Amino acid sequence: MVTIETGEPRRAARRPKGPRPTRGYRVFQAVNAVILTGVVIVTLYPFVNIVARSLSDEAYIIAGRVNLVPRGFDLTTYKLVLSDSLFWTNYRNTVVYTVVATAISLILTTCYAYVLSKPRLKGRGALVGIAVFTMFFSGGLIPNYVLITSLGMKNTIWAVVVPNAINVFNLLVMKAFFESLPEELEEAAAVDGLNTYGTLLRIVLPLSKAIIATMVLFYAVSFWNSWFTAFLYLDQQELFPVTVYLRNLIAGATGAQSAGGVADADAVQAAATLQAVTIVLTTLPILAVYPFIQRYFVSGVMLGAVKG
Amino acid sequence: MAPLLFFLVFRYLPMAGNVIAFRRFSPGGSVFGEYWVGLRYVRLFLADPTFWEVFTNTLVLGTLTLLFCFPLPIVLALLLNEVRARRLKRFVQSVSYLPHFLSIVIVAAMVMQLTSMDGTVNQIVRGLGGDGVPFLQRPEWFRTIYVSSEVWQTVGWGTILYLAALTTIDENLYEAARIDGASRWRQTWHVTLPGIRPTMMTLLILNIGTFMAVGFEKVLLLYNPLTYPTADVISTYLYRMGFESSNFSYAAAIGLFEALIGLTLVLTANIISKRTVGTSLW
Numbered sequence: 001m002v003t004i005e006t007g008e009p010r011r012a013a014r015r016p017k018g019p020r021p022t023r024g025y026r027v028f029q030a031v032n033a034v035i036l037t038g039v040v041i042v043t044l045y046p047f048v049n050i051v052a053r054s055l056s057d058e059a060y061i062i063a064g065r066v067n068l069v070p071r072g073f074d075l076t077t078y079k080l081v082l083s084d085s086l087f088w089t090n091y092r093n094t095v096v097y098t099v100v101a102t103a104i105s106l107i108l109t110t111c112y113a114y115v116l117s118k119p120r121l122k123g124r125g126a127l128v129g130i131a132v133f134t135m136f137f138s139g140g141l142i143p144n145y146v147l148i149t150s151l152g153m154k155n156t157i158w159a160v161v162v163p164n165a166i167n168v169f170n171l172l173v174m175k176a177f178f179e180s181l182p183e184e185l186e187e188a189a190a191v192d193g194l195n196t197y198g199t200l201l202r203i204v205l206p207l208s209k210a211i212i213a214t215m216v217l218f219y220a221v222s223f224w225n226s227w228f229t230a231f232l233y234l235d236q237q238e239l240f241p242v243t244v245y246l247r248n249l250i251a252g253a254t255g256a257q258s259a260g261g262v263a264d265a266d267a268v269q270a271a272a273t274l275q276a277v278t279i280v281l282t283t284l285p286i287l288a289v290y291p292f293i294q295r296y297f298v299s300g301v302m303l304g305a306v307k308g
Numbered sequence: 309m310a311p312l313l314f315f316l317v318f319r320y321l322p323m324a325g326n327v328i329a330f331r332r333f334s335p336g337g338s339v340f341g342e343y344w345v346g347l348r349y350v351r352l353f354l355a356d357p358t359f360w361e362v363f364t365n366t367l368v369l370g371t372l373t374l375l376f377c378f379p380l381p382i383v384l385a386l387l388l389n390e391v392r393a394r395r396l397k398r399f400v401q402s403v404s405y406l407p408h409f410l411s412i413v414i415v416a417a418m419v420m421q422l423t424s425m426d427g428t429v430n431q432i433v434r435g436l437g438g439d440g441v442p443f444l445q446r447p448e449w450f451r452t453i454y455v456s457s458e459v460w461q462t463v464g465w466g467t468i469l470y471l472a473a474l475t476t477i478d479e480n481l482y483e484a485a486r487i488d489g490a491s492r493w494r495q496t497w498h499v500t501l502p503g504i505r506p507t508m509m510t511l512l513i514l515n516i517g518t519f520m521a522v523g524f525e526k527v528l529l530l531y532n533p534l535t536y537p538t539a540d541v542i543s544t545y546l547y548r549m550g551f552e553s554s555n556f557s558y559a560a561a562i563g564l565f566e567a568l569i570g571l572t573l574v575l576t577a578n579i580i581s582k583r584t585v586g587t588s589l590w
Binding site: 024025028029032035036039040042043044045046049050053061062063064065066067108109111112115127130131132134135136137138139140141142143144145146147162163165166221224225226227228232243244246247249250251272275276278279282283286290291294297298301302 | 318399468
C-alpha cells in the first residue's frame, strides 16, 4: 500500500564537499548549528522544568520562580503520591493492561500478517483490503461504545485490551517482513512434513525475533500511553490505568481554574507540585527504556515505509 | 480466523452500527436502534448553529496543523542532513524523537504547567513587562497552544522517513548540478526536494486523511468551556452530545458525517496526487 522509495542507503549520505566551501556556506553551517541547538533546548526544556517543579517547595512555584533548578528542595509531595494506594493500584493496572494487550495484539497480528504474506493465497487482496480500509474509515466513537457496552465488556479489562488489538500499520510492517523471508525455507519445511502451524512456529518465528521485538515495543508503548479507551469504558477508579489517574488530576485542576474565584486559587496552587510529581513518576519508565528502544522504533518505521 | 473476526466485530460491526444515525436509539435496546427516522438527525445537526461553529473550528485547527506539522519535519530533516558531525546529528535526532514516546496525557499536563499563571511562559511575559495571562482560559490562545504542542511532539519523529529518503538521492545528480554551476541553494531546490517528493506526497496524503479527526484526545484534555469558541471541534462536540447529553443517534449522525468527509478527502488527495505527480497510496 504505502510505497516510499527508500532503496539502498548509500554510505556517503551527505553532500560531497565542494572544491572550497564558500563563505556563505560557512555562515549557513553556523546558523544551522544554532537552530539545531535551539531545537534540542526547546525539546528538553519542558522535561527539566517539570522535574524542577516536582522537587520545589510550593511557595516558590506560586511565586513563579521555578524554571531550570528546583528551589526550596522538597520531597514531601513525592512521599504523598508514593503513599497513595490508588496511584499504585493504577500503576499496576497499567502494567497488567500493557502486558495482556501486547500479548493478544502480537498473536493476532502475527497470524494475520503471516496469512497475508502468502502470495498464492486466494482472496489475499481482499484480506489486505479489509484491513487497510479501516485505516481510513472507522465506525466512529458512538457505535463503538454501543458495541462494547452491549458485549458486556464495560468495566472489564477486555474493553481496554481487545478493541485496539490490531494496528494496521504494524500489521503491514510485519507482512512486509514475512514477505522478505526466502520462500525456499518454507518449501523445505513442507517437504519435511511440517504443516502450516509447524512451519510458522518452528521455522518462521525463530527467524523473526527482530521484528517480533519491534512489534512488542510498538504495541507496548502505545498501550502504556493510552488513556482514552480506559477513560471511556471504565467507571471504577480501582480499574484505571495511571494515565487516567493523571488525567483526573489535571482535569480537577482545570475544573477549579475555570470555575475561577479566589477561594479556588489555593486548591489550584496546591495541585501544581502534585501534578509535576505525578507527571515525573509516569514519565520515568518511558525515559528509562527510551535509549534502548529508540532504534527498534526507527527501523520498524522504515520497514513499514519501504514496502507496506 | 481470529484476526479476521477481530476486524469484522470491532471494525466493521461499528460501521454497520452507524445505522443508528438514521434510527431511534434507546440505551439498553438494540445496538442497531429501534425504528427508522430517516434523515431526521442529519437535518437536526445541519440546522444546529453549534455544529457549524465546531465544523469551522475543525477546519481551522486542521489547516493550521497541516500548515505547520507537515513542512517543519522536512525543514528539520534538510537541516539535519547538512550536519557533518555524525555524533552531533545522532544526538539531535535522539532528543527530537523523545516527545513521540510520551502519552498525550503527559503532554497535555506539561502544556498546562508551562502555560499556567506561575509557569515559564508567564514568567517570560512578566519579565518583558507584561501581565500574566491565563492562556488555557483564553479562546484566542488555544490554537497557538494546540499547534505549538503538536509541533513539539511530532516534528522530530516526522523527520525519520525524510532522512531515509535523503540518503537515496544519487550523488551524481549533485555532481552534475555543481558542474552546471548550481549553488547549494539551487542544488537543494532542484535535486534534493525532487528527490524526496514521493515521500512528501505520501505523508501529505496521510496527513490529509487525519485532517477531520484533528487531535481529538488532545483537545479533549486541553479545552474547557471558556475556550469552546475556538477549541471545540466536531469530535469533541459529538463526544459531549453522546456522553453528556445522551443523544446517541444525533452524535452518531455527526460522527458518520465526519468520517465520510475524512474518507472523501483522503481519496481525493490520492487521486490528485496520482494524476499530477504519479505518487499514490495504492
